Amino acid sequence: xxxxxxxxxxxxxxxxxxxxxxxxxxxxxxxxxxxxxxxxxxxxxxxxxxxxxxxxxxxxxxxxxxxxxxxxxxxxxxxxxxxxxxxxxxxxxxxxxxxxxxxxxxxxxxxxxxxxxxxxxxxxxxxxxxxxxxxxxxxxxxxxxxxxxxxxxxxxxxxxxxxxxxxxxxxxxxxxxxxxxxxxxxxxxxxxxxxxxxxxxxxxxxxxxxxxxxxxxxxxxxxxxxxxxxxxxxxxxxxxxxxxxxxxxxxxxxxxxxxxxxxxxxxxxxxxxxxxxxxxxxxxxxxxxxxxxxxxxxxxxxxxxxxxxxxxxxxxxxxxxxxxxxxxxxxxxxxxxxxxxxxxxxxxxxxxxxxxxxxxxxxxxxxxxxxxxxxxxxxxxxxxxxxxxxxxxxxxxxxxxxxxxxxxxxxxxxxxxxxxxxxxxxxxxxxxxxxxxxxxxxxxxxxxxxxxxxxxxxxxxxxxxxxxxxxxxxxxxxxxxxxxxxxxxxxxxxxxxxxxxxxxxxxxxxxxxxxxxxxxxxxxxxxxxxxxxxxxxxxxxxxxxxxxxxxxxxxxxxxxxxxxxxxxxxxxxxxxxxxxxxxxxxxxxxxxxxxxxxxxxxxxxxxxxxxxxxxxxxxxxxxxxxxxx
Numbered sequence: 363x364x365x366x367x368x369x370x371x372x373x374x375x376x377x378x379x380x381x382x383x384x385x386x387x388x389x390x391x392x393x394x395x396x397x398x399x400x401x402x403x404x405x406x407x408x409x410x411x412x413x414x415x416x417x418x419x420x421x422x423x424x425x426x427x428x429x430x431x432x433x434x435x436x437x438x439x440x441x442x443x444x445x446x447x448x449x450x451x452x453x454x455x456x457x458x459x460x461x462x463x464x465x466x467x468x469x470x471x472x473x474x475x476x477x478x479x480x481x482x483x484x485x486x487x488x489x490x491x492x493x494x495x496x497x498x499x500x501x502x503x504x505x506x507x508x509x510x511x512x513x514x515x516x517x518x519x520x521x522x523x524x525x526x527x528x529x530x531x532x533x534x535x536x537x538x539x540x541x542x543x544x545x546x547x548x549x550x551x552x553x554x555x556x557x558x559x560x561x562x563x564x565x566x567x568x569x570x571x572x573x574x575x576x577x578x579x580x581x582x583x584x585x586x587x588x589x590x591x592x593x594x595x596x597x598x599x600x601x602x603x604x605x606x607x608x609x610x611x612x613x614x615x616x617x618x619x620x621x622x623x624x625x626x627x628x629x630x631x632x633x634x635x636x637x638x639x640x641x642x643x644x645x646x647x648x649x650x651x652x653x654x655x656x657x658x659x660x661x662x663x664x665x666x667x668x669x670x671x672x673x674x675x676x677x678x679x680x681x682x683x684x685x686x687x688x689x690x691x692x693x694x695x696x697x698x699x700x701x702x703x704x705x706x707x708x709x710x711x712x713x714x715x716x717x718x719x720x721x722x723x724x725x726x727x728x729x730x731x732x733x734x735x736x737x738x739x740x741x742x743x744x745x746x747x748x749x750x751x752x753x754x755x756x757x758x759x760x761x762x763x764x765x766x767x768x769x770x771x772x773x774x775x776x777x778x779x780x781x782x783x784x785x786x787x788x789x790x791x792x793x794x795x796x797x798x799x800x801x802x803x804x805x806x807x808x809x810x811x812x813x814x815x816x817x818x819x820x821x822x823x824x825x826x827x828x829x830x831x832x833x834x835x836x837x838x839x840x841x842x843x844x845x846x847x848x849x850x851x852x853x854x855x856x857x858x859x860x861x862x863x864x865x866x867x868x869x870x871x872x873x874x875x876x877x878x879x880x881x882x883x884x885x886x887x888x889x890x891x892x893x894x895x896x897x898x899x900x901x902x903x904x905x906x907x908x909x910x911x912x913x914x915x916x917x918x919x920x921x922x923x924x925x926x927x928x929x930x931x932x933x934x935x936x937x938x939x940x941x942x943x944x945x946x947x948x949x950x951x952x953x954x955x956x957x958x959x960x961x962x963x964x965x966x967x968x969x970x971x972x973x974x975x976x977x978x979x980x981x982x983x984x985x986x987x988x989x990x991x
């Protein structure tokens with residue numbers, strides 16, 4: 363099965379080619395540290411290098427990873443089984459009054475039952491791998507690895523997503539980090555491992571290359587770093603798993619132990635508790651049957667009671683409590699500003715739809731208040747927002763647009779009810795609740811100084827829109843600039859980065875997306891394969907943005923980019939439905955940047971004391987605007 367592996371033995375005479383001789387690594391003292399990780403030193407056991415065959419199950423592997431002083435067994439269980447079988451065979455021989463035959467000794471060392479068991483395990487492993495691969499392949503066979511490789515894309519690092527698993531403890535995992543992974547270039551009947559290095563990172567996904575392949579990328583493969591098959595260097599030694607070099611390069615070196623010592627000394631690997639941290643970061647406090655208050659998707663101005671039906675990767679499928687068939691649902695992240703504890707609406711004076719259900723259903727219970735995302739405390743005692751003040755806000759029914767808006771009601775604890783000018787319902791049913799610190803509301807002039815198209819009120823005839831004229835015509839005042847949140851975190855996003863993002867107009871969908879603009883902390887998210895008009899403005903700390911590989915890690919379904927062949931047909935069908943459903947109003951067509959620049963430089967109505975255009979500096983920005991006398 364493994365012809366030629368004996369040539370890797372340290373005892374074999376040097377008869378390899380000159381090329382092999384040049385690549386051979388000189389033997390180093392045993393117990394030499396191979397890799398350091400958080401102060402821990404991993405070493406390979408003493409003993410002969412090269413390959414060995416387990417005398418119990420017949421498995422072939424690297425001798426250094428075998429057990430016992432003589433390296434005769436691949437695992438402790440094989441060693442104990444062999445010992446037990448030997449005792450039984452000796453007792454049986456004595457009872458029969460004759461020594462065991464040569465055939466009996468061979469069967470004793472490598473029993474058929476053990477071989478059949480190993481083969482059965484091998485078949486089970488193949489089936490499990492097939493199931494895992496099938497489950498990991500997203501819709502239409504989309505592969506992030508192929509998508510990134512074929513287009514030379516970059517992905518936003520995991521550290522950009524503090525709400526995602528490992529987002530706050532990713533550490534310095536980067537290119538060059540070494541790990542132990544299954545060796546797929548092998549014909550052994552059992553699962554074996556080899557060491558690989560990270561060639562490229564894309565979110566959770568890493569492009570790996572087996573040690574010994576140097577610049578040969580023929581067997582490079584993508585793997586989710588947080589997956590169950592990736593381990594720190596040293597894991598095989600402590601877990602009794604064999605390290606076996608890939609078949610393609612098995613003859614490349616005569617001393618694999620020395621090769622690994624040289625390659626791994628001083629290299630980085632994953633923390634020893636990495637898998638534990640991954641597991642802990644994927645424990646979510648929200649449980650099924652918990653009751654919450656959530657925005658009513660049919661009347662944005664009010665909330666309703668909903669019950670947590672399922673939790674996937676921190677995303678909640680909420681079923682409105684009155685839905686008998688459980689089809690009236692709403693998806694959001696557990697840190698979404700759209701969900702609150704029971705009693706929140708009453709405490710701040712927000713509209714609330716009372717349920718016809720007079721008592722809690724069996725098994726349902728209120729989610730504890732401490733589970734919900736906390737908002738910053740505000741001081742409303744002094745100068746504060748007032749009803750009628752004008753501002754700019756992201757339209758919750760058309761997230762690609764920033765619109766002229768008005769404060770319709772001031773609630774308690776810093777919450778505001780906002781209406782979009784020109785498209786409000788007579789009963790205020792489309793007012794939307796934003797907190798005063800929300801990154802989705804902006805002072806008057808924000809769009810103009812940042813070269814963003816501002817959507818004027820529907821039906822407003824005096825174009826181009828000018829705030830000075832509009833404030834005078836409506837006898838209104840602009841909300842004071844100092845009341846808005848101007849903090850800009852060091853988010854780490856850059857234009858062109860790939861990620862997975864929720865389509866907030868259809869929040870059950872998580873799609874392949876790209877960052878196309880950055881305005882301080884505001885990101886313009888484009889859904890790959892769709893037209894720009896369906897882009898969405900999202901805050902850099904939004905819990906609806908995820909690293910590449912998040913769907914695969916959590917088991918959530920990823921929506922791939924729309925193929926070119928189907929874009930035209932889908933644009934005129936499904937997207938028209940989407941547009942109708944979301945009641946989108948796009949406003950007037952975008953002015954050219956030259957026109958907008960002329961307006962900015964006109965100085966007729968405004969003098970902008972400080973502004974900013976697209977930037978990736980993440981620096982703090984202030985937006986000041988004053989009316990000329």
